[in-house]
Amino acid sequence: MSKKDSRRTFLSKSAIATLAAIVGSKVVFAENFPKELEPVGLQPDEVKVKIPGKSDQLKILNSKPLSAETPPHLLDDEVTPAHLMFVRNNGIPPEEVDVQKWTLTIDGESVVKPMTFGIKELMDNFDHYSYNLTIECGGNGRAEFNPPAKGNQWGLGGVACTKWTGVRLKDVLNKVGIKDDAVYIGYYGADTHLSGDPDKVVISRGVPIKKALEDETLIAWAMNDQAIPVMNGYPLRLVCGGWPASTSGKWLTRISVRDKEHDGPKMEGQSYRVPKFPVPPGTKVPDDQMKIIESMPVKSIITYPKTGAIIPKGGSFEVRGHAWAGDLKVKKMEISIDFGVTWKTCELKDPINRLAWQRWKINVKLPEFGYYEIWARATDEKGVAQPMVLPGWNPKGYLNNASHRIGVRQG
Amino acid sequence: MEELSKKELVLKQAKLAINFGVGVIAFASIWVFQFTIFPDFFKPEPTIVEFIPDSTEPESVSYFELDSADIENGIHVPTGLIVDDGCQDVMVTCGACHSLDLVTQNRATRDGWKEIIVWMQETQKLWDLGEKEVVILDYLAKNYAPENTGRRKNIENIEWYNL
Numbered sequence: 001m002s003k004k005d006s007r008r009t010f011l012s013k014s015a016i017a018t019l020a021a022i023v024g025s026k027v028v029f030a031e032n033f034p035k036e037l038e039p040v041g042l043q044p045d046e047v048k049v050k051i052p053g054k055s056d057q058l059k060i061l062n063s064k065p066l067s068a069e070t071p072p073h074l075l076d077d078e079v080t081p082a083h084l085m086f087v088r089n090n091g092i093p094p095e096e097v098d099v100q101k102w103t104l105t106i107d108g109e110s111v112v113k114p115m116t117f118g119i120k121e122l123m124d125n126f127d128h129y130s131y132n133l134t135i136e137c138g139g140n141g142r143a144e145f146n147p148p149a150k151g152n153q154w155g156l157g158g159v160a161c162t163k164w165t166g167v168r169l170k171d172v173l174n175k176v177g178i179k180d181d182a183v184y185i186g187y188y189g190a191d192t193h194l195s196g197d198p199d200k201v202v203i204s205r206g207v208p209i210k211k212a213l214e215d216e217t218l219i220a221w222a223m224n225d226q227a228i229p230v231m232n233g234y235p236l237r238l239v240c241g242g243w244p245a246s247t248s249g250k251w252l253t254r255i256s257v258r259d260k261e262h263d264g265p266k267m268e269g270q271s272y273r274v275p276k277f278p279v280p281p282g283t284k285v286p287d288d289q290m291k292i293i294e295s296m297p298v299k300s301i302i303t304y305p306k307t308g309a310i311i312p313k314g315g316s317f318e319v320r321g322h323a324w325a326g327d328l329k330v331k332k333m334e335i336s337i338d339f340g341v342t343w344k345t346c347e348l349k350d351p352i353n354r355l356a357w358q359r360w361k362i363n364v365k366l367p368e369f370g371y372y373e374i375w376a377r378a379t380d381e382k383g384v385a386q387p388m389v390l391p392g393w394n395p396k397g398y399l400n401n402a403s404h405r406i407g408v409r410q411g
Numbered sequence: 412m413e414e415l416s417k418k419e420l421v422l423k424q425a426k427l428a429i430n431f432g433v434g435v436i437a438f439a440s441i442w443v444f445q446f447t448i449f450p451d452f453f454k455p456e457p458t459i460v461e462f463i464p465d466s467t468e469p470e471s472v473s474y475f476e477l478d479s480a481d482i483e484n485g486i487h488v489p490t491g492l493i494v495d496d497g498c499q500d501v502m503v504t505c506g507a508c509h510s511l512d513l514v515t516q517n518r519a520t521r522d523g524w525k526e527i528i529v530w531m532q533e534t535q536k537l538w539d540l541g542e543k544e545v546v547i548l549d550y551l552a553k554n555y556a557p558e559n560t561g562r563r564k565n566i567e568n569i570e571w572y573n574l
Contacts, residue, residue: 063510146560150527153516194508195536265534307566309574317574373566389562407569 053229055083061152065089065194066231069140069157072404073306075322078352078359079132080160082224087231088137088158090266091202094190094251099235104219108186108256112177119221119236125175126167131216132356133241134161134324135248136296138272141400144390147282149397156301156404161322161357164239166220169255170213178209178257185212186262187238187249204264205272207240207247209257211294216241216355219252241355242326244272244293244398267292274394281393290395295326298386299401300333300360300378307406311366320361321404323348325380332379333360337372340388366410376404475499491515497550500543508535514555521552 049063050056058068066089074084099119107114117125137158142149169185186206193200211217218239220228228234233250240247246266249255256262266272273290275283300323311317323330329351334343346362366372379385386403477499481488490511492498505514519527525548531537540547 060512061516062512065509144560144564146557146562147520147523148518148557150517150519150523152513193536197536200536269534305574306572308569308571310571311574315574402563405566407566408574409571411573 051087051231053083053231054085054087058084058086059155059157061154065091067152069154070160071306072156072301072303072321074303075157075160075301076303076320078161078322079224080162082162082226082229082232085160085162085223085229085232086137086158088152088245089191089231089250090246091191091193093230094192097190097230097235097251102235102253104236104252105254106172106176106257107254109259110179110182110257111173112179115176117172122167122172122219123221126171128165129168129215129218130163130165131218131241131354132161132163132352133216133218133239134159134355134357135239135241135245136160136299136324138244138246138293138296138398139396141402142397144400144402145281145393145397146390147393149395151397158245159299159301159324161324162223163225164218164220164241165222165225166218166239168215169217169219169238170215172219173212173257176257179259181259182209182257183260184208184258184262186256186258186264186267187252188254188256188264189233189249189251190253191251201265203246203249203266204262205246205249205267206255206258206262206264207243208294211240211243216353219255242295242324244296246272261292270396272398273396274392274398278392279394283393283395285395293398295328296324297391297399297401298325298328298330298378298380298384299323300330300376300386301404302335302374302376302406305406305408307408309406309408311408311410313369313410314365315410316363316365318361319346319364319374320359321376322357323360323376323378324357325378325384327355328380328382329354330358330378331381332385333358334377334379335362335364336375336377337364337366339373340375343377366408369410372408372410373405374408493554495550495554497546500546501550504540504543504547508537514551518555518557519551520557521548523557524548524551524555 049060051058051066051068054068057074058070061067061069066087068087070084070086102119103116104122105114105116137154139151140154140158141156142151143153143155184206186204188201188204191202192198193202220237220239221235222228223232228237233252236252238249238252238255261267269287270290272293274293275285276289276291279285300321302319302321304320305317309317319335323333330348333346333348335346336343344362346360348360349358351358364374375388377386386401388403390400390402477487477494482494485494486492487494487498490502490506492501492511492515501514502511505511528537528540528544
């Protein structure tokens with residue numbers, strides 16, 4: 001691949017010269033500015049970002065690296081349409097993708113012998129599987145934490161459930177041969193680091209071998225029976241449903257089977273980790289007291305009606321949405337229209353397959369004129385329910401599964 | 412014998428003079444040649460000249476002016492940043508790698524912002540900000556400070572519509 005070459009052309013202009021031209025004078029401390037960088041902060045078109053393949057109704061949280069979430073009322077479909085699936089990039093997606101030449105290498109301490117596959121080889125040599133898989137950003141809901149946690153301030157829409165098609169990771173790993181000491185897998189992708197350094201790995205996370213060998217863990221080339229959207233990992237992606245979306249590596253080029261916990265960028269330190277024990281809000285937690293997030297917690301969203309509905313007097317209306325619980329199933333779904341004083345149980349469907357979100361609905365009639373909030377609460381198969389207030393505070397603001405609320409009125 | 416050697420001596424000196432002359436001409440032509448093609452060869456590397464602000468301006472005032480047409484209600488519209496001392500430094504420094512959305516959507520105390528800078532330096536190749544760090548921290552701590560939102564905020568900004 002000519003990743004470096006294209007990068008070089010892209011970065012041909014001297015950053016300092018560009019900066020100086022923009023600001024109309026010499027830049028103080030310009031000597032510290034990395035040579036490879038183009039300053040982006042002053043690009044005049046920054047406000048009109050258009051994400052390739054995505055609806056302009058997504059809310060852009062960050063235009064570089066691109067992150068955008070879906071307003072909950074647009075997540076009403078059982079299978080999230082491709083143009084409505086959220087985007088969370090850590091670096092710059094590959095600019096030129098040649099599907100014919102794209103390869104996936106399986107290596108690491110715990111493989112018998114490293115092997116490399118083209119996409120066609122994967123398609124030809126292994127059975128194909130399709131699953132609807134819920135993928136949620138580990139930081140979904142971060143915006144509500146107090147004190148605030150740094151990073152993209154996700155509301156509710158860093159989640160989607162789409163149909164993924166590919167081969168099982170376990171079939172590929174069995175073909176390559178893994179040793180008994182395999183502990184973890186770590187992925188590598190073709191995206192490049194924001195600093196402009198072509199050799200710096202953007203993000204390389206993974207899952208324990210047990211999760212990697214589950215039936216639903218896929219190496220996917222299709223989403224909703226189409227090529228994967230560019231921003232969601234085209235042409236190849238790892239998909240680990242129910243776990244933080246950052247474990248589902250995009251633009252997948254390599255999977256390393258490790259004999260220890262994977263140690264790629266954003267596996268360690270405070271990234272995608274929460275304290276080992278509950279802490280008061282605002283606590284500084286040392287790295288060695290943090291643990292890796294595995295399954296995402298139980299959660300639900302109201303996708304209909306959109307918040308702000310005014311209901312005619314005496315009218316009833318359907319309230320519906322989705323519920324999911326990481327590796328587990330949701331066993332109960334309830335709503336309250338009286339600020340949590342009483343709860344009504346909703347009709348809840350089984351998931352289409354394991355790790356897919358579950359649809360729920362209920363008919364609601366408001367008793368009289370006034371302002372109401374509809375609160376939604378899911379309970380997983382172990383009896384764990386969503387909290388009404390913020391769950392345990394953690395330094396990086398992960399795992400906020402506080403109940404979704406919408407405002408409605410009877411006129 | 413003596414005459415011959417005298418003659419030889421004269422000849423030798425003549426040759427020496429001619430060789431020297433040729434040498435000088437050759438060197439001079441090479442010099443002229445290189446100077447035409449590489450005029451900067453012996454000049455020192457260009458260095459970045461630090462901008463010296465007007466004596467009336469405090470040192471923290473930045474090196475370029477924002478276009479007033481871009482400012483609405485104290486916000487620099489193209490970037491979304493609050494217009495205040497240090498705004499341009501944030502624009503140029505933070506905006507080098509990521510969009511300024513990442514600044515405007517976050518809130519932190521001065522210590523919190525400092526930690527973010529240190530994290531970027533340790534893991535994301537952010538460079539030493541030198542004396543600009545204070546300017547940037549002052550700006551961020553003042554304009555993007557956290558507010559206590561309690562354990563759960565009211566639902567805000569509801570747009571009402573008839574269902």
